[in-house]
Amino acid sequence: MSTNIQPGLPGLLSATALPSARTAAPIRLLALTTIPVGTNPVGVAVAPNGNAYVTNANSNNVTVINTATDTVVGAPIPVGGAPIGVAVAPNGKAYVANSLSDDVTVIDTATNTVIVPSIPVGTSPDGVAVAPNGNAYVTNENSANVTVINTATDTVVGTPIPVGSGPFGVAVAPNGNAYVTNVVSNDVTVINTATNTVLVPSIPLGVTPFGVAIAPNGNAYVAAFSSNFVTVIDTATNTVVGAPIPVGAQPTGLAVAPNGKAYVANSLSNNVTVIDTTTNTVVCNPIPVGTRPFAVAVAPNGKIYVTNQMTNDVSVIPPFPTLTGISPNQGPTTGGTVVTITGTNLTGAAVTIGGNPATGVSVNPAGTQITATTPSGALGPATVTVTTDGGCASLVNGFTYVTPSHATSLTATPALAKLFPPHVYFPFLTATLTDLVTGLPVPGQTITFKTGSHVLGTATTNAQGTARLDETLTLTLILLNGGYTATFAGAGTLLPSTAHGDVLTP
CATH class of the missing domain: 2.130.10.10 (YVTN repeat-like/Quinoprotein amine dehydrogenase)
Structure with a gap:
């Protein structure tokens, strides 16, 4: 390559001294x-x-x-x-x-x-x-x-x-x-x-x-x-x-x-x-x-x-972006977790988590905070990458995908007491567990029945998601505590839930 200058233009910088543009x-x-x-x-x-x-x-x-x-x-x-x-x-x-x-x-x-x-x-x-x-x-x-x-x-x-x-x-x-x-x-x-x-x-x-x-x-x-x-x-x-x-x-x-x-x-x-x-x-x-x-x-x-x-x-x-954190830093593999990413120079950012694009990305006017919804991803840690016109920044393994969790709902029937001398009627205590994601009853799960600090007992949900506890001895405690509580402690991907059963005295 010649280094001699051409009239009006340095030879090394001349368009004719370089190959055609690609x-x-x-x-x-x-x-x-x-x-x-x-x-x-x-x-x-x-x-x-x-x-x-x-x-x-x-x-x-x-x-x-x-x-x-x-x-x-x-x-x-x-x-x-x-x-x-x-x-x-x-x-x-x-x-x-x-x-x-x-x-x-x-x-x-x-x-x-x-x-x-x-x-x-x-x-x-x-x-x-x-x-x-x-x-x-x-x-x-x-x-x-x-x-x-x-x-x-x-x-x-x-x-x-x-x-x-x-x-x-x-x-x-x-x-x-x-x-x-x-x-x-x-x-x-x-x-x-x-x-x-x-x-x-x-x-x-x-x-x-x-x-x-x-x-x-x-x-x-x-x-x-x-x-x-x-x-x-x-x-x-x-x-x-x-x-x-x-x-x-x-x-x-x-x-x-x-x-x-x-x-x-x-x-x-x-x-x-x-x-x-x-x-x-x-x-x-x-x-x-x-x-x-x-x-x-x-x-x-x-x-x-x-x-x-x-x-x-x-x-x-634009200036090179930086990242300082993400919250929450974990969510289900199915995606859908709304996260907040903090840093600097984030204006115009696109976000990927585990290589997959996040959705609903928005950046605050100062360019210091991103809100985004996680895509689906593989179980385990995933790198969070933000790309702007000025470059890219990553939080290596900044987000962890976990097994999806399903919220549950527990409903409890009232404790009914009939006091008609010379006899007393003590009903069953029942509670029904439902998966709020699928909308279906959840069988085979343990429900704990408790009034005040006293555990009345446990029962397992049947095919209809209902657990039934025979209550024949502790009506007085239930009456004193204004009812009872049914509790599901959670299991596997099912999240815990509780319900209160009131006392009705006709």
């Missing part, structure tokens, strides 16, 4: 917010004030987006020729690498005005990142070096630092080391930003490494465009960690959110892969975005901004 078939079609910007949007960075700055390579300008409202702020800001990379320094200045005019434009993000039109750098500057010491590091693709800019004075510091062939992306770790991706030599060069010298000339990895980002755990994540995977570098030892992580087709830019989720833009499959950097595994299904996604940035409010080259817009991915 759209991967997502499992779930999403409806993300899209924000129209300039032509061929490539880079994106978020300022401390929450505004996102998008470089439009073919419009030669920068679009500003208010990430609170997802609306464009003011008119585009003119910069140099074919702007690509952009980074914002702690002092609020945005540094834009212009690949055709071989310079960097400085924007004041407080006023959204250009304060330095041009800082000359190397040939074909593509990427830019700001180190903890305040210096900006600019990759010069066709010069095979990195220019350092003092962001306090907006002047170049020293001589360019030689790196690999075709440097493109750059990111700075908390330890101050800058990681430069070299798209032609297929490696990463490590620069010590304290001394502005090369610390590690080459860490070999996949073919055509583009984007690089640092996770909260300090590891660097590098997207290899032609290898369709992401390589992880331990920035403490500058060695590759584990096996590459497969992602979508032709990954380019990536960014890591504070929660440790890495978002990788896959330019050919037109989606974004999410990686959990604590486990270095892909989570959820890829998130469909616009055509030819390239760069990714994370806003302070948790939203993810993805530039789409061919649709000339920016896709907004």
Whole structure:
């Protein structure tokens, strides 16, 4: 793949430099917010004030987006020729690498005005990142070096630092080391930003490494465009960690959110892969975005901004959902249990339990609580998964399916006492048990008859569900206690029930 720039468009970012687009078939079609910007949007960075700055390579300008409202702020800001990379320094200045005019434009993000039109750098500057010491590091693709800019004075510091062939992306770790991706030599060069010298000339990895980002755990994540995977570098030892992580087709830019989720833009499959950097595994299904996604940035409010080259817009991915609990946490295998699921960023959620979709799903306005009805499921524990436009979260074995239980009803006949001297009539005590689910009488179950604290006896229900106890000795107790109680303790799937038999004295 040639790295020579074409008139008006960087060669590596040109639509003609990439195969024709294919759209991967997502499992779930999403409806993300899209924000129209300039032509061929490539880079994106978020300022401390929450505004996102998008470089439009073919419009030669920068679009500003208010990430609170997802609306464009003011008119585009003119910069140099074919702007690509952009980074914002702690002092609020945005540094834009212009690949055709071989310079960097400085924007004041407080006023959204250009304060330095041009800082000359190397040939074909593509990427830019700001180190903890305040210096900006600019990759010069066709010069095979990195220019350092003092962001306090907006002047170049020293001589360019030689790196690999075709440097493109750059990111700075908390330890101050800058990681430069070299798209032609297929490696990463490590620069010590304290001394502005090369610390590690080459860490070999996949073919055509583009984007690089640092996770909260300090590891660097590098997207290899032609290898369709992401390589992880331990920035403490500058060695590759584990096996590459497969992602979508032709990954380019990536960014890591504070929660440790890495978002990788896959330019050919037109989606974004999410990686959990604590486990270095892909989570959820890829998130469909616009055509030819390239760069990714994370806003302070948790939203993810993805530039789409061919649709000339920016896709907004909501913050990643989290789950904290489910109540009740068990129910019958037949389903039908109404549950409440709690968490954050749950707006627009779909819910599965044990892989089966729940019904009646509703989310509160704050996006912190879901009400849903469980589907039928297999006996035992089941994982609860919530999927939103921003990703998915699971409570592993969070819900347990149990054998269905049937509610029962017990009815007791009154205790009748006839007092006509010289004889006394003592009737039978009877109670009938019914299954409220089937509506049928329940035979063969034990019913306990009790008055006050005294157990009168037990009897077993017959085919009609009726238990009968001969009462000949304790009429006085029944009279004193105002009747008796019949109790079914429950058995198997049948739930317990009780009934009271009154005393009638004609």
